[in-house]
Amino acid sequence: MxxxxxxxxxxxxxxxxxxxxxxxxxxxxxxxxxxxxxxxxxxxxxxxxxxxxASPETRRQKLEGWNAKTLLIQNLSHRVPQHELKEVFKDAFQIRLVSKDGMSKRIAYVDFKSQADAERALDEKRGTKIGGLAVVLGHVEEKSQGREGRVGKRKLEQESHTFQEKWERAYFFVEVKNVPTCLICKQSVSVSKDLDLRRHYKTNHSRNDGYTEKMRDKKLNKLKKRLKFQHDLLLNVNKINDAAMKCSYMLSEKIARASKPFTDGEFIKECLLSAAEIMCPEQRQAFANLRLSGNIVSQRVDSRAVNLQDKLQEKAKSFVAFSIAAHEGADGANAPQLAVFIHGVDGTFDVTEELLDMVPMTGATSGNDFLVCVEESLKKFNVDWSQLVSVNTDGNSALVGVEQLVTKLKSKVSGLCKDMELKSMHGLILQESLCAKKLKMDHVMDIVIHSITWIQSHGSDHRKFSALFSELDAQYGSLSCSMGHKWLSRGMVLRWFFKLLEEIDFFMSSKGKSVPQLTSKDWVKDLAFLVDIMTYLNTLDISLQRRPQVVTQMYDSICSFLRKLCLWETH
Ligand SMILES: [Zn+2]
Incomplete structure (x- = not known):
């Protein structure tokens, strides 16, 4: 049958x-x-x-019977064709799409031959995607029941748009982020209405009706615990992922700042994993989530650079004045490069300093070449050339190109703005090398350099001097070529020299090369003075390089240094 x-x-x-x-x-x-x-x-x-x-009674029952065999489909897309619905609901014998004034109401009734067929379809087709949308399935029978007490109910509904705790036990619903959510199937209902929750429960989970009160409580607790566990798990996973992403960016930045190859990321990850295994094995997975392959690091650095450039472009709009600094340096392979910096200040005295470009100085390095490079670098930031107030060069001024660049820039600015005169400076900090010449300490420095060179060539493997030489290496690489003009960095070397004075004297006389000055009281006094003054100059140097600061702050540092000098003089 x-x-x-x-x-x-x-x-x-x-x-x-x-x-x-x-x-x-x-x-x-x-x-x-x-x-x-x-x-x-x-x-x-x-x-x-x-x-x-038949009596109204039987007619109603018949109606209900039919409704039990009818499902209501909601959340249909606007133009879903009937045949597509028929393909999903193969057992249905009739599908009625509902429309009003030619507009689809996005619902349809599906009639089945038996209630069993309808129930089966309800179980199997729930959440099926039709035309890209997950449809919502339900019975229509409640509608006819609801109609009876509609007036009374409406009042109740209005009162109960906030979630009520009693629904937890009645329909196994809880509120998740203000949305009533079914504990059993995790579906959510859009409005906190008794009717909606009851409908969901009755259509989907009515088999729980047979439970005793005690069993219901037990089940409710179990479901709530499960939800909390899943929620915590998800939250935790998100947290770990967020942290891993942040770390990935942070480490990529460190790699870039230290000019390490991007492929070092993998090595860093390896180190972190090994350390984590010993220190916190339970956190190992978090470290394993870190993405630091060469490609990823390069992507992260790129995205940061783009971000920085965007920010700088935005910032450059607010500049009221800016200066350019050209610094001669060398890249990792010791090839000479010219670094171009921009230094801008806005109306609130907020200073921005950023590296614009690195220009390799191979081949032609005329002033024109540099000018083109600088103009190219600045083009991206739409700066107003009439706001250029000064140009600063630094490093070894042996490069004619840089000097020419300054001249070219000066003529460019004066062309734009007749009363403006572009200020130029050669290494503000290097001005101190001039002071050094005034100190008249050559008789000390000559002996020091002479002694160090001699020791280097006669037994640099001496254990006591290794620190001295490593300092020398760090400062100069090769002593002879750069010791002359990098006056400031002498501070550390001098300090080492002073500390090892006795050993140096002993070592040199034992090798038959005694230097009488090393034991002369006056000379040692001068050396001590030089060590002291160099230490102070170093401190001043560092304070001048601190950034961001405006020239008045630097001026303050210099003034306070001068005051101190006067103070020392009186002692
Ligand atoms: Zn449910």
């Missing part, structure tokens, strides 16, 4: 249908017998008439 699975709810209905079927069978069997035909059809008709005239 087709309707055998249908139970009590529609006993009456199925009975009458069985009768129709039976009569139809009879009809077929007796098709040939003309005499009995009118009688049979008359019987059938009579029964149908009787059915239509």
């Amino acid at each position: 087709e309707d055998g699975e249908d139970e009590t709810l529609e006993e009456k209905d199925s009975d009458s249908r069985d009768e129709i079927l039976r009569s139809l069978q009879c009809f077929l069997l007796l098709a040939g017998s003309l005499c009995s035909l009118p009688q049979k059809t008359a019987d059938k008709r009579k029964k149908e008439m009787a059915k239509q005239k």
